[in-house]
Amino acid sequence: MTNETLSQYANLGVYSAMAVLTIAMIAFAIDLAGTAPKMSSDRPRKAAGVAMMLTRLGGLLLVAAAALRGLSVHRPPLGNMFEFALVGCMFVIVVFVAISLRRDLRWLGLFVIGPVLLTLGLAITVFYTDASELLPSLKSVWLVIHVTVATFSVALFTIAFSVTILHLVQTWLEAQEPEGMSRLRTTVTTALPPARSLDRTAYGLHVVAFPLWTFTLIAGAIWAEQAWGHYWNWDPKEVWTFVIWVVYAAYLHARATTGWTPRAANYLALAGYGCILVNYMVVNVYFVGQHSYSGM
Amino acid sequence: MTESRMDTRPDESDVTQPTLGPVGMMRWAWRQLTSMRTALFLLLLLAIGAVPGSIWPQRNIDAGRVADYLASHRSTGPWLDRLGFFDVYSSSWFAAIYLLLFVSLVGCVVPRSKIHWRAMRAQPPRAPSRLERLPEHGEIEVDGAPEDVLRVAQEVLKGRHGLGRFSRVRSDGLSLSAESGYLRETGNLVFHAALIVVIVAVAVGHLFGWRGDRILVTGKSFSNTISAYDTFDPGPWVDTEGLSPFTVAVDRLDVTFEERAGGAQRGAPRDFTAYTRTQTSPLAPQVNQILKVNGPLKFGGASVFLLGNGYAPVITVRDAKGQVLLREATPFLPQDANYKSVGAVKVSAASPKQLGFFGFFLPSEYLDMDSGPSSFFPDLKNPALALGVYEGELYPQGRPQSVYTLSTEKMTQLKNSQGEALRLLLKPGQTAQLPDGRGSITFDSVQRWAGLSIRYDPGKVLALSGAVAALLGLIASLMIRRRRVFVRVRPVGRRTVVSIGGLAKGEDPGLGATIEDLLSAITERTGTKV
Numbered sequence: 001m002t003n004e005t006l007s008q009y010a011n012l013g014v015y016s017a018m019a020v021l022t023i024a025m026i027a028f029a030i031d032l033a034g035t036a037p038k039m040s041s042d043r044p045r046k047a048a049g050v051a052m053m054l055t056r057l058g059g060l061l062l063v064a065a066a067a068l069r070g071l072s073v074h075r076p077p078l079g080n081m082f083e084f085a086l087v088g089c090m091f092v093i094v095v096f097v098a099i100s101l102r103r104d105l106r107w108l109g110l111f112v113i114g115p116v117l118l119t120l121g122l123a124i125t126v127f128y129t130d131a132s133e134l135l136p137s138l139k140s141v142w143l144v145i146h147v148t149v150a151t152f153s154v155a156l157f158t159i160a161f162s163v164t165i166l167h168l169v170q171t172w173l174e175a176q177e178p179e180g181m182s183r184l185r186t187t188v189t190t191a192l193p194p195a196r197s198l199d200r201t202a203y204g205l206h207v208v209a210f211p212l213w214t215f216t217l218i219a220g221a222i223w224a225e226q227a228w229g230h231y232w233n234w235d236p237k238e239v240w241t242f243v244i245w246v247v248y249a250a251y252l253h254a255r256a257t258t259g260w261t262p263r264a265a266n267y268l269a270l271a272g273y274g275c276i277l278v279n280y281m282v283v284n285v286y287f288v289g290q291h292s293y294s295g296m
Numbered sequence: 297m298t299e300s301r302m303d304t305r306p307d308e309s310d311v312t313q314p315t316l317g318p319v320g321m322m323r324w325a326w327r328q329l330t331s332m333r334t335a336l337f338l339l340l341l342l343a344i345g346a347v348p349g350s351i352w353p354q355r356n357i358d359a360g361r362v363a364d365y366l367a368s369h370r371s372t373g374p375w376l377d378r379l380g381f382f383d384v385y386s387s388s389w390f391a392a393i394y395l396l397l398f399v400s401l402v403g404c405v406v407p408r409s410k411i412h413w414r415a416m417r418a419q420p421p422r423a424p425s426r427l428e429r430l431p432e433h434g435e436i437e438v439d440g441a442p443e444d445v446l447r448v449a450q451e452v453l454k455g456r457h458g459l460g461r462f463s464r465v466r467s468d469g470l471s472l473s474a475e476s477g478y479l480r481e482t483g484n485l486v487f488h489a490a491l492i493v494v495i496v497a498v499a500v501g502h503l504f505g506w507r508g509d510r511i512l513v514t515g516k517s518f519s520n521t522i523s524a525y526d527t528f529d530p531g532p533w534v535d536t537e538g539l540s541p542f543t544v545a546v547d548r549l550d551v552t553f554e555e556r557a558g559g560a561q562r563g564a565p566r567d568f569t570a571y572t573r574t575q576t577s578p579l580a581p582q583v584n585q586i587l588k589v590n591g592p593l594k595f596g597g598a599s600v601f602l603l604g605n606g607y608a609p610v611i612t613v614r615d616a617k618g619q620v621l622l623r624e625a626t627p628f629l630p631q632d633a634n635y636k637s638v639g640a641v642k643v644s645a646a647s648p649k650q651l652g653f654f655g656f657f658l659p660s661e662y663l664d665m666d667s668g669p670s671s672f673f674p675d676l677k678n679p680a681l682a683l684g685v686y687e688g689e690l691y692p693q694g695r696p697q698s699v700y701t702l703s704t705e706k707m708t709q710l711k712n713s714q715g716e717a718l719r720l721l722l723k724p725g726q727t728a729q730l731p732d733g734r735g736s737i738t739f740d741s742v743q744r745w746a747g748l749s750i751r752y753d754p755g756k757v758l759a760l761s762g763a764v765a766a767l768l769g770l771i772a773s774l775m776i777r778r779r780r781v782f783v784r785v786r787p788v789g790r791r792t793v794v795s796i797g798g799l800a801k802g803e804d805p806g807l808g809a810t811i812e813d814l815l816s817a818i819t820e821r822t823g824t825k826v
Contacts, residue, residue, distance in 0.1 A: 136568050136589035200805055207774045214770055218763045227590050229507070229601040229751045231759065232498075233357065234385050235316040236350035246343040250336055252774075256802065257332045275343075287350055288361070 006072035007131035011124065013065030014086065018120050019112050021058040021093075025120045027051035028109035035191040048106040053178040055100075055109060059093040066090050073131045081137060081284055085123035087148075089116045091155030107192055111162040142223035146216060153212035154276055157248075160205035161273040163265045167198035171263055181260040203255065206269060210248050217241055236287040240279040329396065330403030338397040345393050349384035352376065356383065396823075398495055405488045412481045420464055423471035423782035430782070432808045435795045436815050438824040442470055442785040445792045448821045449783045449814075457813040459779060472783040480801070483772025490769055493762030501755030506539075513608045513625045513745045517545030517573070520598070520750065527735030542595040545573045546587075549744040551605060553674045563634055563674050570602050570746045587746075597752050604747025606630045606637055607657050609681055611739040613643045616733045621645040625743045628657040634671040635659050640702045640811050642690050646735070650690040653737065654702040655683035655720075669721065681722045681739050685710040685730060710734075744761040777804050781811070794818055 031048035066087050069077040077083040096112045099105055134143075173181070173189040181189070192198065219239065221231040232238060253273060254265035283289070316324060329332055353361035362382045366373040380387030404782050427433055438445055450472055452458050459476035466473045472773050508525035510518055518524045530536055552567040570587040576595060587593050593600040608625040615621055628639030641653040660673040661680035669682040688707030697703050710718040710731060720728045722739035729736050753769055778801035785792050796814055798807045 043332075084727065114512075115494070130557050130559060130561060132554060132561045132564070133566050136565055139567075140590040142590075200803055203803055210749060211767060211771050214767050218760075218767060221763070222760065225756060226592065229592070229599070229603060229749045230753065231756055234349055235357070239346050239350040243346050244345045246339050246346075249345070250339040251334050253332060253339065257336065283350065288353070289350075 003072045004131070006068050010065045010068035010072060010131075013061050013068060016119060017061035018117060018124075020054050020061060021117055021120075021138060024051045024054035024058060025110055025113040025117065027054065028106070028113065031106060032110060032191045033187065035187055045106060049107070051109055052100065052106065055093060056097050057112065058113075059090070059097050062086070062090040062093055069131065073133065074130050075134060076144050076148070078143055078151070079134045079226060080129040080130075081127035081280075082123050082129045084147070084151055084280070085119050087126055088151045088155050088158070089120050091122070091152050092116050092158050095155055095159060101199055108159075108163065108166075109165060110180045112159055115158060115162065140223060140227065142219060142226070146223050148221040149219060150216040151208045153216060154280075156205050156209035156212065157259045157273055157276055160202050160209060161270065162267050163198055163202040163205065164273075166192055167195055167202055167266060168263065170195040170198055199266070202266065202269070203262075206248065206251065210252060213241075213245055213248065217245055236283050236289040237279065240283050244272055244275045244279060247275055309691075325547065326403065326573040329400050332404075335397070335400045338400060340391060342393050342397060345390050345743050346384070348381050352381045354382060354384065356386070394495075398492070401488055401492060405485060405492070408481075409485050409489075412485060413477075414624050415481070416478050419466045420473040420475040420780060422466075422468055423473050423784055424797070425514075427782055427784055427795045430797035430799050432798035432800075432811050433796065434811045434815050435793060436791050436819060437788060437791050438819055438822040439790075439794055440487070440822045440824075442787050442792045445785050445794060445822055446470065446472060446783070449785070449794065449818055452814055452817045452818065452821060453781065453783070455817070457817045458810070459781060470785050475779070476781075477560070477776045477778035477801075478815045480778045481771050481773070483769040483774075483776065486769030487766050487773055488769075490762045490766035494759050494766065497755040497759035497762055500758065500780065501531075501753040503531045503533045505751070505753040505755065506534045506536075507752075508750045510748045510750070511604075511606075511627045511745050512546050512748055513542070513627060514743050515625075517543055518748075519543040519578075520595070525750075530745065540596050541577050541599060542598075543575045543578070544593065544600055544748065546746045546748075547571045547573060549605060549746050551744065565674070568602060569607055590620045597754060599751055601749045601751065602746055603749045604630075606635065606745050606747070607659060607676075607679075608745045609639075609657050609679075610743060611641050611650065611681075612651075612738040612740055613646070613653075613735065614738070615646065621735070623740075625728075625745075627700075627745045630674075632671075633674065635674040636671040639700050641737075642699075644690055646687075649687040651703075651730075651734065652686040652688075652690055652702045652707060653683045653720075654686065654704075656753050657681055657742075658744075660723075676742060679724055679742050681720070683720045683722070683737075685720065687734070689726040776804070777806070779804065779807060779810075781814070786816065 019078060019199070027047045028051040031045055031051060034045075034047065063217075066077050066083075069086065073079070076089060083289060093116060096105065096108070170189065170192050173185055174195050176185070193201075220238070224233060224235075225231040247268060251265055251268040252261040254268055255262070339344050353365055355362050365382075366377065367374075376382065380389065384390055396675050402478040424430070428435075440448075446467070450465055450467065453472065454461060454463060459474050462478070463474050463476035464478075506529060508520075508522075510526040512518055520542050522528050522536050522539070522661060528536075548571040550567070550569045553564070554564045554566055557564075559757075568589050572585050572587050572593065573582045574585050574593060574595075575582055585593055587600065587602045589602055593604075606628060607630075610623070610625045612623040613621045622641070622645065626639055626641050628637035630637045635658075637657040637659075638655070643651040643653075656669055656673040658669055658678075658680050659675060660671045660677035661669055661682075662672050662678070664670040669680070686702060686704055686707040686709050688704075690703075690707070691697070692703065692706040695703075712718045712731065718731065720737065722728060722737070724739055724741055727736050727738040779789045780799045782797045782799075784795045784796075787793075794815065796811050798811050800807045
């Protein structure tokens with residue numbers, strides 16, 4: 001039993017969130033563009049203030065959209081590609097807003113909302129699936145436990161990915177002569193925190209996301225044992241979840257190994273995120289396996 | 297040598313390498329294997345090695361798809377097969393990677409455990425003389441004698457603002473050394489050791505576990521003996537005579553498919569429920585139990601899972617006099633999402649030649665222009681049987697064969713009066729006469745079957761415990777900070793200067809703040825006015 005009206009409202013929520021977040025993203029961009037060297041650090045950053053408010057609003061709209069979608073199908077909205085994308089984006093924005101309450105993240109807004117808008121756009125057009133019930137194997141409490149944590153940790157990996165890229169850019173800019181830099185490069189390097197601090201932030205996010213991903217793996221194995229008879233079947237989704245885990249484990253080892261610079265280790269983190277994208281976009285749709293729940 | 301060279305190490309060619317004996321070589325190889333660099337390399341290799349198994353079909357998951365792949369890729373297929381790309385996770389090269397990793401893991405965990413054991417029992421090192429050289433440092437002047445201030449500092453260090461109750465403090469004249477976060481390394485070691493436990497548990501499951509599959513038509517029952525299984529796959533060390541003697545009877549199977557939604561979701565399975573009667577042993581009382589996709593039945597260590605379902609048309613074959621030669625529910629195997637199913641009916645009692653029927657069962661039959669009789673929905677909306685008829689020898693040379701296909705090498709297909717291959721299309725209740733007095737076939741009714749998979753894995757509890765321990769160890773090793781804090785006091789007139797320096801293992805952005813907290817707590821506790 002599904003409720004079409006509610007799922008229509010959910011879609012409306014996604015569209016409004018996208019509109020609000022687009023304005024927020026533009027405001028964040030304006031704020032960053034206004035950063036100039038030698039500017040006092042306490043300059044009024046009106047655009048960033050507006051952007052932050054709009055991001056919070058966008059986050060609320062996404063929470064509402066996910067809740068409406070869940071109500072329309074009488075289950076957690078975690079049953080197909082569209083719903084994973086929606087809930088994932090919601091987590092990204094919620095985590096961003098939550099951290100921004102304690103730390104100044106105005107520099108990061110643009111680079112978090114950008115990917116979120118891209119994902120939401122894909123979700124509502126390419127991945128869109130009509131509201132419907134679940135396959136029998138998905139009807140389990142483990143759906144909530146396993147998929148929620150998986151989506152949440154992917155959200156953290158996404159933010160970490162953005163920060164990691166910024167770290168690499170900033171490292172590159174910091175190595176250049178300040179005199180010879182173009183205006184754009186000067187603006188970027190002034191707008192971002194120093195490379196060391198970016199690296200620390202990225203590492204902090206990865207360190208939280210990795211145990212959550214480990215938990216996802218374990219919860220998935222417990223569920224697989226109940227639904228399919230064995231805790232590990234080398235299903236393509238399991239393989240890629242494992243590959244992601246191994247690559248991020250390698251990243252953490254590289255961080256602890258002398259002889260690996262943070263920059264080199266960060267390339268491993270980027271590779272890990274590449275595997276996450278493959279796991280979500282390629283494995284769900286193209287590979288034959290027991291996790292074929294994309295709804296496409 | 298060029299001037300731009302920054303490296304002051306000598307060129308490798310300048311060095312006379314000492315010759316290594318066999319023991320030296322072994323030691324060198326062991327060092328290499330257990331080094332972090334090798335571990336990292338093996339980890340990445342493991343990730344890359346696992347990928348082909350998700351791209352190419354795997355025999356242990358779907359042998360049929362592997363056969364299809366080999367049939368359609370005649371040039372590359374055999375090569376991929378030789379390299380183990382269809383059995384990645386049991387291939388020798390994949391095993392080589394994880395076994396090397398396993399050895400590297402053991403070689404890393406054991407010596408580190410020894411070192412950590414000693415470190416946990418040792419005193420923190422003496423405070424260095426110049427604390428201001430440490431990464432974090434702070435200094436204040438407070439009221440009171442140095443000895444009293446040091447006592448206060450010790451209390452504060454053990455307190456909430458310092459390194460906590462579990463830290464170890466060493467007092468050394470006018471200085472203190474404190475160390476905390478031993479659990480970080482403990483957690484790290486637990487994590488790695490637990491991974492070894494998981495690998496061992498997987499091996500136990502492989503050696504002592506078994507798996508059996510059985511297609512059970514509703515109304516029938518089966519007992520847990522090897523002969524009752526369609527396929528049985530025991531581990532090398534399983535006692536196949538000693539299986540626990542439970543029985544399962546499936547009385548009814550309820551199946552629901554999506555009827556309302558359109559697009560790809562139409563016809564998607566929604567609910568499968570089997571109503572069963574079970575006995576733990578032949579003498580035990582019967583118990584009614586419900587078996588669902590996420591709710592297996594448990595018998596001691598073995599679990600019964602409902603992994604598939606399909607249709608078993610009840611077919612009666614009579615000879616020309618009306619004598620029943622065969623009457624049974626014959627399971628057909630679904631081929632697509634709409635349960636177009638294949639199956640065979642083998643009438644070995646027919647004479648003078650044996651009869652075989654081969655074809656499709658279609659729960660919702662329609663005639664597709666290209667592929668012939670097809671099904672448009674997985675549920676029974678318009679059930680029909682579409683069969684071809686063969687006569688001849690069913691079991692040439694008595695070779696074993698699948699019950700779902702007909703081996704037609706020693707058989708000929710019957711033709712109709714126009715000389716075309718005879719094709720029967722039967723609805724429930726209908727009977728077709730076979731040409732030239734060969735008798736008749738009746739499609740009586742349709743039953744469902746439940747695809748049961750029975751698994752026994754004695755390693756799974758151990759695997760889960762290992763995995764949970766690994767997770768807890770991981771959290772401890774990532775979240776707990778290993779810190780050393782040193783305090784020095786020196787008298788300045790009637791007051792005392794407190795100098796605190798801190799050192800952390802790895803990233804620790806909070807250490808500076810902790811030192812500030814310590815200083816202000818000491819200021820407060822010594823009653824110093826700020």
